[in-house]
Amino acid sequence: GQQVMQIPQYQHVQEGEDFTTYCNSSTTLSNIQWYKQRPGGHPVFLIQLVKSGEVKKQKRLTFQFGEAKKNSSLHITATQTTDVGTYFCAGPGYGGSQGNLIFGKGTKLSVKP
């Protein structure tokens, strides 16, 4: 079935280092969304990318959507302790998953001060 995969599963960085998480879909996506879940919290919507090759920035966060619309990345520059959490990508389901949102398993980021 349709899958959305994320790597790495875990990432430990020193505060100030950069961080990148990658998302790959088994199918072409019409759009991709990114969410952040703080420890003990719930997923919070960050951004949606729609166009092939699209790049969007939110302060220190840079989001990219691949040219083939099957992959995406989130890059954080100069991480801070406030960046700690799990980052999920999600894409719309097709076929048997039509109408669903398919989430990757997330990348858990820890930041050492």
Place this chain on the structure above:
Amino acid sequence: KAGVTQTPRYLIKTRGQQVTLSCSPISGHRSVSWYQQTPGQGLQFLFEYFSETQRNKGNFPGRFSGRQFSNSRSEMNVSTLELGDSALYLCASSLMWSERTQYFGPGTRLLVL
């Protein structure tokens, strides 16, 4: 605007019991989706309701059911609880059925003993 609210926040049940969880979406949002989150399986889609009708359903057994009321509030029910049903149950709302951006509530943490 108030966010998505879920009650109860924590619940302990024993195997074989049933449980009902409640979700109130953001005011004006008409679509409510339910997700199960576990460390092993990640975020998995349960079902989505819009205008009191179930629009989509994930790959879960019939023990999992839901409904939506005319004021868009939603409930999900799990009957004959199993140990594996222990999870964080998240409700998310969006403006319309076709709107994929999900606004999550704080979740109900269910522990089945």
